[in-house]
Amino acid sequence: MKISVKVPATTANIGPGFDCLGMALPIYNTITIEETVLPGTGIEINVINDENVTNDLILEHVPQDENSIIYKAVELLYNSIGQTPSELKITVQSQIPIARGLGSSASVIVGGLLAANELLGKPADEVALLSIATEVEGHPDNVTPAIVGGLVLTSQEDDGRIVYTKLDWPEEWAITVCIPDYELSTDISRSVLPKEVPMPDAVFNAKRLGMFVQAVNKKDEILMRLALQDKLHQPYRMKLVPGLDKIIENLKHEEDVLGCVLSGAGPSILVISRKNNLDKIRSIVKETWEDLNVKVDIKTLPVEPLGAMVINDEKNS
Numbered sequence: 001m002k003i004s005v006k007v008p009a010t011t012a013n014i015g016p017g018f019d020c021l022g023m024a025l026p027i028y029n030t031i032t033i034e035e036t037v038l039p040g041t042g043i044e045i046n047v048i049n050d051e052n053v054t055n056d057l058i059l060e061h062v063p064q065d066e067n068s069i070i071y072k073a074v075e076l077l078y079n080s081i082g083q084t085p086s087e088l089k090i091t092v093q094s095q096i097p098i099a100r101g102l103g104s105s106a107s108v109i110v111g112g113l114l115a116a117n118e119l120l121g122k123p124a125d126e127v128a129l130l131s132i133a134t135e136v137e138g139h140p141d142n143v144t145p146a147i148v149g150g151l152v153l154t155s156q157e158d159d160g161r162i163v164y165t166k167l168d169w170p171e172e173w174a175i176t177v178c179i180p181d182y183e184l185s186t187d188i189s190r191s192v193l194p195k196e197v198p199m200p201d202a203v204f205n206a207k208r209l210g211m212f213v214q215a216v217n218k219k220d221e222i223l224m225r226l227a228l229q230d231k232l233h234q235p236y237r238m239k240l241v242p243g244l245d246k247i248i249e250n251l252k253h254e255e256d257v258l259g260c261v262l263s264g265a266g267p268s269i270l271v272i273s274r275k276n277n278l279d280k281i282r283s284i285v286k287e288t289w290e291d292l293n294v295k296v297d298i299k300t301l302p303v304e305p306l307g308a309m310v311i312n313d314e315k316n317s
């Protein structure tokens with residue numbers, strides 16, 4: 001019995017939507033869970049990099065905490081139906097770069113959960129899977145798009161339930177993901193955030209998030225240029241991502257650029273633009289970072305619309 005689930009990368013926050021906006025991107029991890037036949041062998045977790053991927057940003061390893069979050073997610077699912085997991089071999093085939101603000105943790109949590117859910121005969125519905133994944137990850141803005149795909153506005157309510165709504169990303173707008181060659185853990189990136197923010201900053205973001213939703217719904221470039229700003233997390237994280245301020249400044253005068261934001265907790269950066277002059281936009285980011293001795297992998301990607309998918313079901317094999 002062996003189940004594989006392919007889970008997309010995600011980018012969270014997207015400017016004003018701290019902890020509530022997220023989008024799936026077509027870079028994938030594949031998580032396979034196999035029930036082993038030998039009793040007493042326990043849980044084994046292996047991580048391998050996809051050999052077809054030549055991207056030198058892919059790491060040679062996945063940190064131990066990534067392993068334990070898969071286990072925690074799988075265990076919570078088993079516990080929710082009164083069982084405990086045993087004799088499982090979990091393999092992560094990794095294409096999503098780690099600790100770059102692209103949802104690699106969310107992808108393994110979601111992949112482990114969905115594969116285990118299939119093995120168990122689907123006891124958990126989408127609502128339950130979203131809650132368990134968010135409980136392990138801590139916030140829903142990566143796990144929700146990883147499960148359902150697309151661009152989502154998502155919230156964890158007081159009773160733990162996750163609500164989300166999908167927004168349609170305008171075809172006319174390009175998403176350029178710029179991935180630097182260093183890691184930044186989400187824990188460190190969250191540790192620099194204040195416990196409280198000034199009221200004017202909260203109001204600033206509330207306005208921008210409203211503008212963001214209306215901008216994508218109406219394909220309104222003027223509104224989007226205003227919307228892609230933030231005062232809740234980016235100003236505090238600037239010091240952890242050297243070059244971000246310069247990149248934002250250098251792109252500011254490019255007519256086709258609608259905005260430049262941190263991807264999730266960083267250090268990757270997203271540039272939202274028209275689909276014109278993409279080469280120029282990519283070279284501005286590349287040159288600005290190279291001046292600071294930072295190598296960068298840059299990909300212009302579409303939104304991944306589908307989210308996590310079971311890609312083989314060998315239950316009966």
Ligand code: HSE
Nearest residue numbers: 012018019186264265
């Ligand atoms: N919203 C989260 C943050 C995403 O910015 O910390 C990272 O997991």
